[in-house]
Each structure stands twice: as structure tokens, then as C-alpha cells.
Amino acid sequence: MVIKYVISYGGPGSGKGTQCANIVQHFGYTHLSAGDLLRAEIKSGSENGTMIQNMIKEGKIVPSEVTIKLLQRAMQEDGNDKFLIDGFPRNEENRAAFEKVTGMEPAFVLFFDCPEEEMEKRLLSRNQGREDDNIETIRKRFKVFLESSLPVINHYDAKGKVRKIDAARPIEEVFESVKAIFGPKNEKS
Ligand SMILES: Nc1ncnc2c1ncn2[C@@H]1O[C@H](COP(=O)(O)OP(=O)(O)O)[C@@H](O)[C@H]1O
Numbered sequence: 337m338v339i340k341y342v343i344s345y346g347g348p349g350s351g352k353g354t355q356c357a358n359i360v361q362h363f364g365y366t367h368l369s370a371g372d373l374l375r376a377e378i379k380s381g382s383e384n385g386t387m388i389q390n391m392i393k394e395g396k397i398v399p400s401e402v403t404i405k406l407l408q409r410a411m412q413e414d415g416n417d418k419f420l421i422d423g424f425p426r427n428e429e430n431r432a433a434f435e436k437v438t439g440m441e442p443a444f445v446l447f448f449d450c451p452e453e454e455m456e457k458r459l460l461s462r463n464q465g466r467e468d469d470n471i472e473t474i475r476k477r478f479k480v481f482l483e484s485s486l487p488v489i490n491h492y493d494a495k496g497k498v499r500k501i502d503a504a505r506p507i508e509e510v511f512e513s514v515k516a517i518f519g520p521k522n523e524k525s
Pocket residue numbers: 346347348349350351352353354355458459461462463503504505506507508510
């Protein structure tokens with residue numbers, strides 16, 4: 337089976353997860369959120385749980401090998417051939433390590449571009465009880481995003497794979513842009 341994956345990329349609160357849920361409905365991809373997988377790992381009481389929890393509280397990026405193992409396991413268990421990988425890669429090391437381990441590159445990268453003020457507003461009203469949605473951790477996450485995003489985007493840009501979307505618009509409008517990128521031929525019948 338030939339496996340294909342698309343990356344959902346953007347700052348914290350840019351709306352990646354929200355758009356991924358729409359894409360799953362419309363285009364039949366399996367959504368794999370790196371953040372959700374890491375949070376599930378904390379809950380499962382695994383030996384890495386405490387380390388992951390501390391990193392997330394500080395807005396830091398968990399070592400690649402940990403996140404990659406979780407993604408690979410989820411892909412193997414699912415059995416679909418189309419994956420939407422959300423919140424990964426978060427930095428250049430994430431990207432290079434994943435491609436080395438799997439030997440696969442993404443079909444394309446959806447880049448949800450959103451100003452910080454808007455992302456901050458959304459995160460502060462997200463109400464999912466997340467330990468990292470407080471102003472102190474949010475600022476740290478923005479800093480990490482600013483520092484780590486450019487090399488990742490530049491890498492994919494050089495390969496012509498970045499599809500930049502203005503994510504500051506209402507959810508439905510953003511999804512119209514997403515649909516135009518996936519194209520009518522990929523819609524579920
Ligand atoms: N286009 C949008 N306009 C307004 N609010 C949005 C939009 N997209 C997402 N949201 C809301 O903002 C918050 C963060 O969105 P989410 O999809 O969780 O972001 P991310 O996965 O990028 O961190 C959620 O509460 C979501 O309902």
C-alpha cells in the first residue's frame with residue numbers, strides 16, 4: 337500500500353485542528369494530531385509521561401524520537417492510506433528525523449497563516465482545559481514557533497510544497513481555501 341500524507345502547519349491557535357476535522361469529513365483522511373498523541377501518552381501513564389508533561393507546560397518541543405514513535409504507531413494501527421499530520425513537524429529536527437525514519441515526504445503542506453494577536457485571542461478562549469493555554473505558556477509557544485518555523489517552511493517552500501492560507505478569516509472561509517487546494521477529485525463520494 338502506498339501511503340500519502342499531508343501536513344497541517346501553523347502557529348498555536350491558527351486553527352489547524354479545526355480545519356483538520358473538516359478535512360477528515362470531506363476528504364477521508366485520518367487526522368493525526370501530534371499534540372493529541374502526546375497528551376494521550378501522558379494520560380496512559382507511560383514512562384515518558386512526566387517528561388512530556390513538563391515539556392508541554394513549558395511550550396517546548398518533545399524529542400523527535402518520542403513523537404515519531406507515536407505517529408508511526410498510530411499510522412500502523414489505523415490502516416488508512418491517507419494521513420493528515422497536524423502539529424508535526426514542529427521544527428527542522430522533527431522534519432528531518434521523520435523523513436529519515438519513514439523515507440516519506442508530504443504531498444503538500446497546508447500553512448495556516450495567522451497573526452499572533454488573533455492566535456492569542458483564540459487560545460485564551462479555547463476552553464479545552466489545556467495546561468498550556470495560559471498567557472505565560474502561550475508566549476513561550478509563540479517564541480518557539482517563531483524560532484523554529486522558518487527553517488521548516490523554507491525547506492518545503494524550496495520543494496514547491498507550501499500552500500499558504502490566510503487563517504485569520506472565519507472558519508468557513510478558511511475551509512473554502514482548503515477545499516480549493518485538495519480539489520474536487522479528492523472529495524469523498
Ligand atoms: N477561523 C477561525 N476563526 C475563529 N476562531 C477559530 C478559527 N479557527 C479555529 N478557531 C477557534 O480557535 C481555537 C483554536 O483553534 P484550533 O483548531 O484548536 O487551533 P490549533 O490546532 O492550530 O492550535 C479553537 O477554540 C477554535 O474553535
